[in-house]
Amino acid sequence: MTRQDDRDDNGAAGSLRLDDQLCFALYAAQRAVTAAYRPLLDDLGLTYPQYLVLLVLWERGETSVKELAGALRLDYGTVSPLLKRLEGAGLVRRERAADDERSVLVACTGRGEQLRERAERVPGALLTTAGLGTQEIARLREELWKLTERADAAADRR
Incomplete structure (x- = not known):
């Protein structure tokens, strides 16, 4: 019997049952997918959020922190520590934009680009x-x- 089979005919419209909540189904799926990725990413020495950062950089090339945060739907305060760890691992580099000192650009290093092949x-x-x-x-x-x-x-x- 699946979770859906266990429901009454009212569905989730007004239900406060945990298993009827769309948000919980999405949350549980996200946790399961992230857990399934974990051993694959462990082999690369990456966490799931770090992998997402690298996906954006592999796709777009050098990009600003602001654009990176937008692509990942994260705020600057969340992206900044991720970038710091990736930079410490030698996978990305950060530098101020020459034309706008307020903007920080991020790009993969050679080591970060090499990781792309393994990540494929x-x-x-x-x-x-x-x-x-x-x-x-x-x-x-x-x-x-x-x-x-x-x-x-x-x-x-x-």
Whole structure:
């Protein structure tokens, strides 16, 4: 019996049951996915948030801390310690922008770029472990981005 099978016909609309909460299902899924990534990222010497930072840098190249924080949907105070640890590990470098002293630019070092090759196996390994096909992943990702957009819009209205 799945969690859904255990519900009454009212669904989650007015329920205060933990398992009926969309936010809890998302939270539990996020924790499970992060846990599944952990052994793969341990092999790279990265935490999940550090991996996300590197994904942005591998995709975009040198970028400002502000743009990096925006891409990750994190605030500067959260991104800054991540960058400090990555810089200490020799994977990224930070420097003030020549044209704007207030802006800090971040880029991968050669060592950070080399890690990219090893990291390329991570997404596929997770899909294999989770038993998800590419179409299922694409559909799920699309639905999650729709939910994100709607939740952002609802938060902006408040």
